[in-house]
Each structure stands twice: as structure tokens, then as C-alpha cells.
Amino acid sequence: MSNVAKEAIPKRARGAFVQKAKDNVKIEEYDVVQPKDLKPGEALVKVLYSGVCHTDLHAAKGDWPLESKEHLCGGHEGAGTIVAIGDNSSTNLKVGDNVGVKWLADTCMDCEFCRQGLESLCPQAKLSGFTLETFQVDGSFQQYAVSFTNHLTPIPKDMKLDDAAPILCAGVTVYKALKQSNTKAGQWIAIPGAGGGLGHLCVQYANLMGMRVIAIDTGSAKKDLCKELGAEVWIDFKEAKDIVSAIKNATGDGFGPHGAIVTSASASGYEQALDYIRPGGTVVAVGLPAGAFVKSEVFFHVLYERKLVGSYVGNRQDAIEALELANLPGGKVKCHYVTKPLDDLPSIYEDMAAGRMAGRTVLSLF
Ligand code: 8ID
Ligand code: ZN
Secondary structure: OOOOOOOOOOOOOEEEEEOOOOOOOEEEEEEEEOHHOOOOOEEEEEEEEEEOOHHHHHHOOOOOOOOHHHOOOOOEEEEEEEEEEOOOOOOOOOOOOOEEEEEEEEEOOOOHHHOOHHHHHHOOOEEOOOOOOOOOOOOOOOOEEEEEOOOOOEOOOOHHHHHHHHHHHHHHHHHHHHHHHOOOOOEEEEEEEEEEEHHHHEEEEEEEHOEEEEEEEEEHHHHHHHHEEEEEEEEEEOOOHHHHHHHHHHHHOOOOEEEEEEEEOHHHHHOOOOHHHOOOOOOEEEEOOOOOOOOHHHHHHHOOEEEEEEEOOHHHHHHHHHHOOOOOOOOOOOOOEEEHHHHHHHHHHHHHOOOOOOEEEEEOOO
16 A cells, blocks of 8 residues: 555554543553554654643643543644555645644534634534544654644655644744734734743744734743843743833833733733733733633723734644744744653653743654
């Protein structure tokens, strides 16, 4: 069969699993789905690298008002090579292609939302490493992952797979969120969570789009990273006495930033976002902390024509564009990451929960 790689596909491989929400993550062996068992539209991906997103930690902790799959293998920033494609699949992808496994593993491609490129809103969306009800989809914290040809993202041939991995979620999400903010070149954008996985990429995409960046996070490692990446203003949310005034004054005219991309993984990052946004400005909600609410006094919300927009990952085209921008010569957008083995995932989750990680951690699966 031409749709199966020549290299041997093992019967067993290693992955990271959470039995049920709130359990510890464990590294285990599992049965690899064999090429003959793939359905049309499915592909087997040999995952070389996977970024670790705070979303995986939220899912493992059961932070959200949604149930996830039992015996869940997380991960949705996978980068690897296709080793098999199900018979009778209609796709331009080929065995040997480098591809990305992102959060949106598959959508119906036929509903009103898919037709408009709003694939994240498809009611039948299958989510890598989360999965609702009947759609059981494991993610990229495993050496061989079944994914779907509709939504696998082609990775440019000359792009390193470990560089590409974090773009599949962190990159595409902030790239789309920046577009949603309607902030223009020369205008100010505030980024709470700027030193984290999403945030530090947001600083770079914003710079590339010509925006002036106010980075908000805490600690010297994140400060140094944000400054190095081109943030014009740094505000430490733990040290600032009056964070609303600090952010409003950062723009020089006291009106505050035109846009804000909230990538904070804690509810506190949301509390004052609508208080410091410039009149007419847009707050884009991206971070998904447990039990968080955004409050805005209706009187001032109306008077200052404030906008609050939710933004959820991106569509297939956003993913391709985000990768292309991260692969530009000169490296204007480049994920800053440390690479660790799969076995380190439990301690990576501990560091992430404690806010000790500047940038991203990328798992090496082999
Ligand atoms: O599609 C989406 N909307 C989407 C996609 C991917 C991820 C949403 N997310 C969500 C994740 O589920 C998570 O809630 O975005 C959030 C950030 O994910 P991440 O970047 O992977 O997390 P991180 O690397 O831990 O970074 C979070 C940063 O927030 C800072 C932390 O110090 C850390 O650097 N932070 C916190 I916690 N509270 C803050 C505050 N009050 C804050 N920064 C500013 N102000
Ligand atoms: Zn993610």
C-alpha cells in the first residue's frame, strides 16, 4: 500500500495519560492503532515533538464546566510525520509529510460555521487531547497519534518540527486573537500573561503587525524575555500598586491601550481589563482560568464603547499563516522553549501551575 510508510510501525508505544480529571499524569505504554484499522479521513502521525499548553493542565485538573475523555492523552501542539493514511481518504496529504496536530482535530466541514471558516464553533468539533462525549480523540503526548486529514496542518519543509510545535496552539491562538482585537500598526496592545507560552508569542506577532506592546506578567525571567522580544513597556502585576493607572499611563496620553489580549491563566488577569482599555478599545479574552468572570459597569461600558470579544484557537488558514510568519527569514516570531523528555511531564505541570515557566516547554517524544 502506498499510503503506509516503509518504516515499521510498532504495536506498542509510550504516551502520557490521565485516568480521570484531577488524577496525576502517568507515562504508560499503549496499543498503537495499526494502518489497516484507520478509517477514511484518519491519519497516523509519528509525533516527534509536542508543546505543553496550559489548556492540557486545565483539562487534567478538571478546571472547566465540561467533561473530558477518561484515560485521556493530552497534547495539541504536536509536530511530526504522517506514517499512514486511511484507505479511501480524500486528501492532498501524503505519507512522509510533516504535519501539525492542533486543538481542533476535526470538524464536520459542512455546517454554517465550517462553511464560514469559523471551524472552532462547529458543534461536531473533535478536540485533540480533550474530547467530548462520543468523540474520543487523544492528543499529541504520545509517539503515534491518530488524527484527521481535514485538519492536520502542513508544516513547511524547511521548518524545524520543534520550532513548529508551539505554533499549532499558542501561535495560532494569539495570531487570531490579535486580528480579532482590530488593533492597528502604531497602536498600543496590552498583554496580560506576556511571559507565558501564548503571551511571549503574542508579543512577537504584535510587533510583527506593528503594534506597541505593554507586557504584563511577573518575575525577572519573564521581564527579561518580554523586553528581549520587543515589549516597549513592562508592568509586573505583583509589584504594581495601581495596575489600572500603570497601564493607562503607559500609553503616554493616559487613555490606555487600544487592545488587550488576556492570555493570563488566572482569573486575576481579567479583573481590570475593561477598566484600563482605551475608550472604543477591545479586550480579547483568550485565557481560560477556572471559574473566571469579566465584570464591567454597564454605564461606562456604554459610555466608552468598550468591546469584549472571546477568541478560541483559529481555523485551518490561521494555522498555516501563523506557521508561515514563524518561519520567516530573520526569525521575527520564534518560540522560546526548553526541550524535555516525555517522562518530565508531571514536573512540567508542577512548574506551569506555579508560574515558573517563561515561554514554552516542548516534549521530545523519541
Ligand atoms: O483558544 C484559546 N482561547 C486558548 C488557546 C490556548 C490556551 C486558550 N488558552 C488558555 C490556556 O488554557 C490558559 O488559560 O490561555 C491561557 C494561557 O495558556 P499558556 O500560555 O499555555 O499558559 P502559561 O504558559 O502558564 O502562561 C500564563 C501566564 O499568565 C501569567 C503567568 O505568570 C504566566 O506567565 N499570569 C497569571 I497565572 N496571572 C496573571 C495576571 N493577573 C498573569 N499575567 C498577568 N496578570
Ligand atoms: Zn493550547
